[in-house]
Structure formats: structure tokens, C-alpha cells
Amino acid sequence: MAMTKSKANTGSGCLTLFSLPFTIAGLCILGWTLWSLFGWQQAQSWVETPATLLETRLKTSRSDDSDTYQATARYRYQYAGKTYESDRVSLHSGSDNLGSYQQDLAKRLKKQFKDKKPWPAYVNPSDPTKAVLDRSLRPWFTLFKLGFGLVFAAVGIGMLVGARIMARKQGEKAQLSQEHPDQPWLQQPDWAAGRIESNQQYAIWFAWGFAFFWNLISWAASISAFTTAKDLPLWTYTIILGFPVIGLYLLGWAIYTTLQRARWGNSVFEMANVPGVIGGQLAGVIHVPGQLRPDDGVLLSLTRYVRRTKQTSDGDETYDDPQWQSDKLISRTMPGTKGGAAIPVAFHIPFEQHPTDEEEGHLWKLEAESNTPGVNYQAEFAVPVFRTEASSNAPPSESDLLAEYEEIPPLESLLNRIGGHLGRETDTSLQLCFPTGHRWKLGLLLGFFGLFFGGTGIGLLLERAWLLAIPFTLIGGGIFLAGLYYLTERIDLRISGDGLTVQRGPFGLVQQQRFTPEQIQAITVSASGTRSGNTVYQQIAIEPQEGKPVKLLTSLTRRADADRLAERFREILGPEVDL
Known part of the structure; x- marks a missing residue:
């Protein structure tokens, strides 16, 4: 469906109106600060x-x-x-x-x-x-006003510039929509050109803007609290210091994304054919300006997401939920232009998959990542995937465009990526071990937030603010216990033709369950219900013939990893077990 010009201008117009209060407020605060500095100089x-x-x-x-x-x-x-x-x-x-x-x-x-x-x-x-x-200057007060004004002005001016860029891009998209009403893959300039830039530059701007704003507010509020408030209760320090600690983490994130861009440059995915074809291929080359020569290869992922909206206490929250994912490990890169590198890309897309539909929230993303000394390589591209006349339900041909470059990663490397170890593997059996602490990052994160909420709740209890204290204490305690669970949980899996045995539990309190192939109806892969940012954790579970589903593995960050493990379990258990 063609996009009208008025519809194209709606988003940029709203962004312009939204940016004006920030711009005006920021410029007024900056003007006030500069006028104060001028007055101070005159008063000397x-x-x-x-x-x-x-x-x-x-x-x-x-x-x-x-x-x-x-x-x-x-x-x-x-x-x-x-x-x-x-x-x-x-x-x-x-x-x-x-x-x-x-x-x-x-x-x-x-x-x-x-x-x-x-x-x-x-x-x-x-x-x-x-x-x-x-007639003293009050340096900290002046710096606070200056920083506050700069943040508001930068946010406002940034949104104005963004609105201008958005209006230009939407105008181009509207024009292309009118020229190609039945070919949506030609309705975006980068898609039509077959050259898609990585979204890393937007991630850098967002990281720095968010980190700067968070640190400015949190540090100013914390310094003000410590310098003005007297005889603060001990529990309040948990709350006051929690926000600057988060700010330091955000600052580190912004620095890391900037170092990635400085080392690797802005990658571009050049498509062999536009679009990627359902029942066909998505193929091309990723051009990397930096000298990418990874020892462990480059992991390519093609993922179909559905954009979902979840209602929370703070309002609606939008996230991308992975529905299908395919991985390829590229063992070596090709020489690129100007001393850079080129990563070959080729994926077969099953015929039953859903095409790109931004209005309905169906998105396709190509991701590339590689562990390298110092700063890792990472790039992400929003790619067009549609049904065309070339779409076919026939099985893919035996020829593989990446045969020279692709390496099938062993199961052990997959397990190492998710914190597990391969005990033993044969054609008819498999032993997996996920030792205590294999999910330590998630455990520490939950533990931190549990202490934050729990400390707030205990402080409110001491102040006899029962209405707020009880939910804060219960929520904080629950989150903290979940963090301890993830820090101390151990999982052992043994799969053979005779059945599946799972041993799992925290603090060394292991419970064992065993299922024969006849007792298992299916092995399923689904979202676990836990998210971190845009990462939707996946889980593998057993659906028994009788009773409730039993979770085998949770908190898997990649859909392709979960699918591959589930398929391997089914191969060993036998064809009577469905996926």
C-alpha cells in the first residue's frame, strides 16, 4: 500500500513539536547561565x-x-x-x-x-x-545549570535534526511507495539500492544520550542528598547510591559501543538480490572497514521477530520476540576494500515463514558477531524478506554458496556459549552439564535489583510506611531469591534411546526426573517469559503425555541454540517424539 505524503509527514511533525519544549527550555537555561557568568564578571x-x-x-x-x-x-x-x-x-x-x-x-x-x-x-x-x-560564583551550581541546559538543548536540537532527517527519508519512502506500490522491498531507499548500513551509529547516539542524561540527574541528586540532608537513615544510602552505580554501567556501555565503531567502522550489507526471498535465499556480502581476521570465525544469524507490546505499571513496553532463527559460522573472511574485510552471507528461508510487514510488526534482522581481542565485532541490519515469483516450496538445492567459508560449529562450542559443558556424545546418547554459576550474570543482575528494592522496602518498614513497605519488601525479596537461584543452580541432562533424565536444583539440593520416550509427547522451544532489554530468553521443555510441561533449560539467549539442542534431543529419543 502506498504511503501518502501527509501520513509520511505525521511522525516528523509530531517529533518536531515534541522537541520544541526541550530546545526552548535548554536554550533559556543556557542563556540564564551565561547571563549569570556575565553578571559575576561585572561584579568583580x-x-x-x-x-x-x-x-x-x-x-x-x-x-x-x-x-x-x-x-x-x-x-x-x-x-x-x-x-x-x-x-x-x-x-x-x-x-x-x-x-x-x-x-x-x-x-x-x-x-x-x-x-x-x-x-x-x-x-x-x-x-x-x-x-x-x-559575589562568589558557586562553581558547582553554575556547572549544574550549564549541564542541565546543555542536556535539554542537545536533546531538543537532536530531535529537531532527527525530525528533519525523518521527514526527508519519509518523503523518499512516500515517493518510492507511489512508484512501486506492489513491490514493498523497493519502497525504502536503502532496500531499493541493495546497500543497508548497520544501525550501530544510532545505538551509539542512544547510548551516550541515555548515559549522559541518567548520570547528570542521578549524580546531581545524590550529591545534593548527601550535602544537604542530615542524619540520613542507613537504608537510604542503598537507594541514593544505586542510581549512580547504574549510571556508571551505562557510561561503560556507551564507551564500549564507541570503541566498537572506532575499531570496525560502520558495516554495510550489500545484497546479491533484492529482496531476500521466502522459499529462496538471502545472500550478499557484509563490508567491514576494519581489519576483521577472527580466529574463532564470525557467527551470522538471520532472525524473524514479531514486535510485541506489553502493558506494565509504567505504561506500554515494546520488544522484539524471536520466532525463527538460523545460524552460520563463517570460518574466515574475504579481503575487503581499503584493507577491510568482507563477510559472505547466504541463508535459505523456509517457505512457511512470514514476510516483512512493518505495520503488523514482522521484522527480519541479519546479525554478525565475532569474539576478537579487545573489542568484539558486532553489526545488525534490518533486511527485506518477501514472497516473490521466485518463492518455491521445493527443498533447497544441495549447492551451498558458503561451502568454502562455512564451518559447522560443534555442539561443544554452542554449550560453551551458554555456560554448559559436553560430558559425552555418541550417536545414541548425550550428557550435558551446566555447573553452578553458569548463569552468574543474570543472577548478579537480579541480586542487585533485589537488594535495591528490598533495601527500600526495609527502610519504609522502619519508617512505618506499611502501604509501600510491604510490596517493596516482597518484590525485592523475590527478585533477590531468584538471583540466588540462578547463581547456585546446577543442571545435568542425560539423553539416550532409553529416555531422558534431568537433575537440577540450587544450593546443591538436586531433584531428579526421568522420562521414557513413550512418556514424552513433544520437546518444545518457546519464550521463557524473562527478558533483558530486547533479548527474549528461550526455554526448552518436555510436554509429557500426562501432567504439566517440565522445563529442561531456560535463559537461552539465542533461538537457534534452543532449536538445535531440541532437535538433537529428538534425534536421540526417536521419531515418536515431536518438536
Whole structure:
């Protein structure tokens, strides 16, 4: 269906309107900061003269979230034989709670007032009606305003630029849609050209923007809490320090993605034919500007995703759920242009698969990754896959375009990737071991969030805030226990023609279950219900003839790994077990 021009402009127009408040607010804050710096520079040349304090106090403004403070005073001074009165205390108007500047200044003013001692005032010689009692800069306060303004302005201007780029691309797409109404693979410029750039540059911008914004807010809030709040309960440190710790992780993520781009450049997938054909092939070459010569090869994955939306307490959450995946291990790369590398790509796409349909949420992605010393290589491409006249339900031909480059990875390498070990493998039997700690990353992540929520809940219990304390404590405790489970769980699988035995459990408390082939109806692969970002963890389970399904392996990050293991289990158990 052709895209109309008005529909194409809707998204960019909304983004433009959404960006305006950020841009205006950021520029106003930057202007305010620069004006403050100019005022501070001018005040350094003002004339010092003694002032008599008439009154002074610390003004406190209370709200539900926090309290802010402002040192106020009224004073009298003389200049050039004339007497003046003023109530301007500092160069920074308004109240705040960044640091203890306002409280300290009010304390010193109050002491001088009680002792009936003069306070030095600084008078503008060009306009003696203007004076100030403290002309210091407050560097941290100025940096905070400057950083806040830069973030808002950068976000707003970035969205404006993005809206402009989006409008241009949508215009091109609308034009191509009108020219090729029945060929959707020619309705996007990069698809039509057969040259698709990796989305890594967008990932870098997102990583830095998110990390910068998170760290700015979390560190400013934490510093403010530690410098202004007195006698904080011990449990609050768990909450206050948790956000900066997450910020450091996000900063490390942004640095790593930048190093990847610096080392490998921006990869481009050049398609042999457009589009990738259902019941046919997706083929081409990935051009890598960097010198990619991996010892362990390059793992290629072609995956069909369905974009799903899940309702949460914070609103709707969108993620990509893998439905089908095929892997190929390329043992070596080809020489590329300008000293770079080229990765050959060829996948057969089964006839029953669903074509690309962005409106319905059906997406196809080509991914390439390789473990290399220092910074790993990784690239992702959104590729067009459709039914065409070349689509065929016939089995793929015996010839393989990648025969010279492809290497079938042994089962042991797959197990090592998911934290397992191959005990023994024959044509009729298989022993797998997943030792204690094989899911330590997931366990530590859940443990951290469990402590965060649990610490908050315990603190609320101490404050007798029962309504919030109980759910926070229960949720935090549950997440923490799940983390301990993943850290200490051990799994042993033994599969043979006589049946399947699974031993699993945490803390050395192992439970054993055994199934004969006659008791097994099917071995299934499905989403486990656990996600981390866009990674949807997969699980392998047994569907017995009677009773509930029994999980064998969970938290597998790759659909192709789960499919291959399930197929191997079925081969050993016999043809009567379905997939």
C-alpha cells in the first residue's frame, strides 16, 4: 500500500513539536547561565563598602518532594555620600538545595547581625542602587545549570535534526511507495539500492544520550542528598547510591559501543538480490572497514521477530520476540576494500515463514558477531524478506554458496556459549552439564535489583510506611531469591534411546526426573517469559503425555541454540517424539 505524503509527514511533525519544549527550555537555561557568568564578571569590579544588616533569615520553601532554602537579608550602605537600602544577597536569585551554600551564608549573616558587625557590600559604581553581599560564583551550581541546559538543548536540537532527517527519508519512502506500490522491498531507499548500513551509529547516539542524561540527574541528586540532608537513615544510602552505580554501567556501555565503531567502522550489507526471498535465499556480502581476521570465525544469524507490546505499571513496553532463527559460522573472511574485510552471507528461508510487514510488526534482522581481542565485532541490519515469483516450496538445492567459508560449529562450542559443558556424545546418547554459576550474570543482575528494592522496602518498614513497605519488601525479596537461584543452580541432562533424565536444583539440593520416550509427547522451544532489554530468553521443555510441561533449560539467549539442542534431543529419543 502506498504511503501518502501527509501520513509520511505525521511522525516528523509530531517529533518536531515534541522537541520544541526541550530546545526552548535548554536554550533559556543556557542563556540564564551565561547571563549569570556575565553578571559575576561585572561584579568583580564593583566597589566594596561596609553595610549595616537590618534583618536576616533563612527562608525555607517546603514541598512534597524536597525543601529549598534561600538566605535573605535587608541592609543599608553608603556610597558617594548617599545612603541606600537593598535586599539583594547574592548573584544567584531564588532558592535551591544544591549543597549547603544558602544555609552557610544565612548562618554567617545571622552571626554578623547578632554581633552588630558590618558586612562588606559590593556596589555597582555605575548604578549605586545595585549592590550585593556575596559575589562568589558557586562553581558547582553554575556547572549544574550549564549541564542541565546543555542536556535539554542537545536533546531538543537532536530531535529537531532527527525530525528533519525523518521527514526527508519519509518523503523518499512516500515517493518510492507511489512508484512501486506492489513491490514493498523497493519502497525504502536503502532496500531499493541493495546497500543497508548497520544501525550501530544510532545505538551509539542512544547510548551516550541515555548515559549522559541518567548520570547528570542521578549524580546531581545524590550529591545534593548527601550535602544537604542530615542524619540520613542507613537504608537510604542503598537507594541514593544505586542510581549512580547504574549510571556508571551505562557510561561503560556507551564507551564500549564507541570503541566498537572506532575499531570496525560502520558495516554495510550489500545484497546479491533484492529482496531476500521466502522459499529462496538471502545472500550478499557484509563490508567491514576494519581489519576483521577472527580466529574463532564470525557467527551470522538471520532472525524473524514479531514486535510485541506489553502493558506494565509504567505504561506500554515494546520488544522484539524471536520466532525463527538460523545460524552460520563463517570460518574466515574475504579481503575487503581499503584493507577491510568482507563477510559472505547466504541463508535459505523456509517457505512457511512470514514476510516483512512493518505495520503488523514482522521484522527480519541479519546479525554478525565475532569474539576478537579487545573489542568484539558486532553489526545488525534490518533486511527485506518477501514472497516473490521466485518463492518455491521445493527443498533447497544441495549447492551451498558458503561451502568454502562455512564451518559447522560443534555442539561443544554452542554449550560453551551458554555456560554448559559436553560430558559425552555418541550417536545414541548425550550428557550435558551446566555447573553452578553458569548463569552468574543474570543472577548478579537480579541480586542487585533485589537488594535495591528490598533495601527500600526495609527502610519504609522502619519508617512505618506499611502501604509501600510491604510490596517493596516482597518484590525485592523475590527478585533477590531468584538471583540466588540462578547463581547456585546446577543442571545435568542425560539423553539416550532409553529416555531422558534431568537433575537440577540450587544450593546443591538436586531433584531428579526421568522420562521414557513413550512418556514424552513433544520437546518444545518457546519464550521463557524473562527478558533483558530486547533479548527474549528461550526455554526448552518436555510436554509429557500426562501432567504439566517440565522445563529442561531456560535463559537461552539465542533461538537457534534452543532449536538445535531440541532437535538433537529428538534425534536421540526417536521419531515418536515431536518438536
